[in-house]
Amino acid sequence: MQEVEYIVSEIDYGQLRDNDYPITKKTIYMNNGAIAPTPLSTIKAMTDFMLTCAEGGPDSPSISEYSMSLLEELRTRIAHLINCNHDEVVLVQSTTEGLNMVGNGLDWKRGDAIVVRGGRHEHYANYLPWVALSQKKGVQLRELAMTDENGYFDLGQLEKLVKGSKLLTLSHVLYNTGAVMPVEEVGRIAQENNVLFCVDAAQSAGTISVNVKKIGCDFMAFPGFKWLCGPTGIGVFYCSKKAFEILEPPEIGGESATLSEQNVLAYLDMPARLQAGFRNFPGAAGLEASLRYILRIGLERIRKKNMNVANILREEIAKMSTVKMYGPDDESKRSSIVAFMPLKADSSSTLVRQLEQNRIMLAARDIGAGKKVVRAAPHFFNSEEEASIIANYIKGLLR
Numbered sequence: 001m002q003e004v005e006y007i008v009s010e011i012d013y014g015q016l017r018d019n020d021y022p023i024t025k026k027t028i029y030m031n032n033g034a035i036a037p038t039p040l041s042t043i044k045a046m047t048d049f050m051l052t053c054a055e056g057g058p059d060s061p062s063i064s065e066y067s068m069s070l071l072e073e074l075r076t077r078i079a080h081l082i083n084c085n086h087d088e089v090v091l092v093q094s095t096t097e098g099l100n101m102v103g104n105g106l107d108w109k110r111g112d113a114i115v116v117r118g119g120r121h122e123h124y125a126n127y128l129p130w131v132a133l134s135q136k137k138g139v140q141l142r143e144l145a146m147t148d149e150n151g152y153f154d155l156g157q158l159e160k161l162v163k164g165s166k167l168l169t170l171s172h173v174l175y176n177t178g179a180v181m182p183v184e185e186v187g188r189i190a191q192e193n194n195v196l197f198c199v200d201a202a203q204s205a206g207t208i209s210v211n212v213k214k215i216g217c218d219f220m221a222f223p224g225f226k227w228l229c230g231p232t233g234i235g236v237f238y239c240s241k242k243a244f245e246i247l248e249p250p251e252i253g254g255e256s257a258t259l260s261e262q263n264v265l266a267y268l269d270m271p272a273r274l275q276a277g278f279r280n281f282p283g284a285a286g287l288e289a290s291l292r293y294i295l296r297i298g299l300e301r302i303r304k305k306n307m308n309v310a311n312i313l314r315e316e317i318a319k320m321s322t323v324k325m326y327g328p329d330d331e332s333k334r335s336s337i338v339a340f341m342p343l344k345a346d347s348s349s350t351l352v353r354q355l356e357q358n359r360i361m362l363a364a365r366d367i368g369a370g371k372k373v374v375r376a377a378p379h380f381f382n383s384e385e386e387a388s389i390i391a392n393y394i395k396g397l398l399r
């Protein structure tokens, strides 16, 4: 399926804000790197699904068929989004669940090694599972040192570190600085060294192009509720055809396996083998609607809009002598996340609270050494005008 099938020719962002994002009438919400508001059409899709089930009987044959076809439709759209086969798409609850499937599903031996970029600088969802493995199973944790404050590293150093390791993991886009990591180069190094490659795409899926074939990863995880504007409680775990054979399903149940008359247990094919138990059907209805919404705008157009807003904000905030900016200057190397730190110690959280009192929603996020940055994360429903308003408030509050 080609993206061109979905894209509409023109987007009127004013109308989109008015019709689908009521929050924009009273609040400037730029905390989409945490949870994005769902468009009203998504809420309607979830309500319609629930009503259909309530009226038709949630497990009557025809409704059950409808629910299953919904999951199939959702997986097809996700496959389109990240360029994989639909049976490589596993529906999970969250990024964390997907990453833990890797942590708990591979056959770890004492002395196996995992390479993780930046250590504590990664989101804890992509750090604690590996720390836990090192503590429980004696797996060696090799932290790929950062060479700058934005979270980058030396590829030569990575080549040395990856030798003899079993898994290499990093985020596609960093949650704290917004830096886009060179995942394709990293994927090449992983492949050359026969190392499994896992990508946390929580901050990239839905805001920049994500292509698992180009990246060359074995595993990827992301949620529905950030840049994809879906509901909470549903996310995606990508497991490549090659990798699923070595991944022990973390759970087993009627939906994921069979038991023969001779008591032989056998897992079903992908993705069912990794989906024990019923899925979050209303969440799937919501995420499917949100994906349709996102793909209608188109990722290229979303990227352009997000960067317009981000760049206004970044340029205005960078002019202030009272802040330190994070994230690469080169636009092609950052997402729309705009991260900065007020120079007065410990004031990021205070500033976020002060902004909230003025109905502006940003976030404070860890950046290492006990410090936090203020993070603005604009998405397509935010406007250039909102960026200027935020910058003015920050100027006033930090004066």
Ligand SMILES: Cc1ncc(COP(=O)(O)O)c(C=O)c1O
Pocket: 033, 034, 093, 094, 095, 096, 097, 123, 125, 126, 171, 173, 174, 175, 200, 202, 203, 222, 223, 235
């Ligand atoms: C980079 C990154 N990874 C993982 C997560 C956790 O996501 P989830 O709540 O879907 O487990 C987040 C959430 O902020 C994130 O930014």
